[in-house]
Amino acid sequence: MTDRRVLLAVTMGEPAGIGGELTLQAWAARHVNGPAFLAIDNSERLRILATSLGYDIPIKTITSAADAGEVFPTALPVLEVPMAATATLGKPSPATAAAVIEAIEVGVRLAVDGEVDGIVTNPIQKHVLYAVGFTHPGHTEFLADLSRSANPPVMMLASSQIDPCLRVVPVTIHVGLRRALDLLTPGLIAEQLRLTHAALISDFAISNPRIAVAGLNPHAGESGSMGNEETDIIAPVVAELRAEGINVTGPLPPDTLFAEQRRSSYDAAICMYHDQALIPIKTLDFSGGVNITLGLPIVRTSPDHGTALEIAGAGKADPTSFLAALDVAAELASNRAVD
């Protein structure tokens, strides 16, 4: 990052979904005072979308990211992605899949090259991408591969709408609960915990991060009377990382860990499975959570929702999470720049 204002790149995402209208709404909401961004998208489809929604948003094609900062206050800067077909709102098609993938590739390249300070990705419909040969388990793994990340990506969900703020890291994610239990190993937990610790320092500017680790079982197993994963798997990792000087506590009873009275005692909570992390954050902040990928060489955030095909183009998309994703990406990028 240079000494210019933070500049982010926003990828197109699935053009049949709500991504386009989120990008348009975000420019309207942030062009005066927010972080600058360019859209890696198709200007024609954005213009048609803006017109159909009645949004008065100037759109300007740019050919270099370097021009985005100057354009941003008066028009949405778009780095063009050619589309082989017009997207039909609500109906994802393999005909536009190549454009979806290209937007992501361009975004990562710009971030790796330092032409932008981070990327915010609009949601994709991965099953459509599989139809054209996409081979990654998901969006995040594709980004890790493209950015030649030395680390596996770590998913953090954060909400600044919650006070004290809540940051959660599920060590297992999109797998059934039975499979999640089988995947829990000391190695996995230690790896995610170390990457979270490093990111809290570099990206969140927290010099000595406090990390809480949730147990897996009710009451964190109550000394082994309700499951032994705490004593066999989790506690040894906590002891090992404490010995390395990391300020980590646990395993802690999951049910009380996310209450207001407890949240101020840690900067991030390491959770054992998807819903242990997602239930508290979505219960407290249904629409404002941000998905942050830790462990990558680039800054990447995304809104904490999907393509919402059923309301695409209807002007009903709630931009709260997308706007938060932009703001968080800008904050992380600024912190990395100082680092």
Add this chain to the structure above:
Amino acid sequence: MTDRRVLLAVTMGEPAGIGGELTLQAWAARHVNGPAFLAIDNSERLRILATSLGYDIPIKTITSAADAGEVFPTALPVLEVPMAATATLGKPSPATAAAVIEAIEVGVRLAVDGEVDGIVTNPIQKHVLYAVGFTHPGHTEFLADLSRSANPPVMMLASSQIDPCLRVVPVTIHVGLRRALDLLTPGLIAEQLRLTHAALISDFAISNPRIAVAGLNPHAGESGSMGNEETDIIAPVVAELRAEGINVTGPLPPDTLFAEQRRSSYDAAICMYHDQALIPIKTLDFSGGVNITLGLPIVRTSPDHGTALEIAGAGKADPTSFLAALDVAAELASNRAVD
């Protein structure tokens, strides 16, 4: 229940814990305007405790529950339980275990006989009871046995501090998560759901209760791509009970089910495991939740915490949950009386 004011019985619970001070605080907080209750306890130990805490609370021994209503506005009525030894705060002992058990037995008898309208139980330390031959897995199972319940007890946690209010029923409770997965069967879910439905009508006076059923896996399994318990176990139960005319929906994605926007769509949520139910309620209301046992012939509630041995007698016990347990028991008893 007769046409007199609601009368509840409060059991002693573990005398080394915070139960005694909760009972005293509850009388102070409710003797003017709250539901009347009698303590099934030891008046000497309560007097000593009140004095040591500096509480100016008159205590009066009664020999019949029928006298409690008249005494209650001016003194805490106590039905005497003899104790073989003086309890040491913070140190549970088998020497007082017989008194703990007797208080529960007396409470259930009074409720079964209609001399009180419900019981609120102070927390026990079950390992101490095991030392004197107590054979039940826990407090609740003991109550079911004593009251000759035709049904297995169902645990509901409810908070009226949360708006819209939240009532959750975990179908598996104090077992490790791996074991909980093994215990999940259509029969268990159907049984708990039917008992919850009946209790919402009889005890909560909701004529056509709306019940939401959580999935087990992330996103409720996403059509089987992340676990098949939804399609194999949960969905068939929901279909069966809908066919019986019960207003039940699910399996629903667990992470969004407890958000404010969703809570108004159901009267109770059936949850698949302890923390799926406990995380949302404790995240939203750390200290005001009430544990309600459904399916018993008697009304029974308890505070949603343990004996808190480490602060017993220190005057630090928070009575919020205990007071809520009293108020909820009174409400349920009134509804049953009308029924």
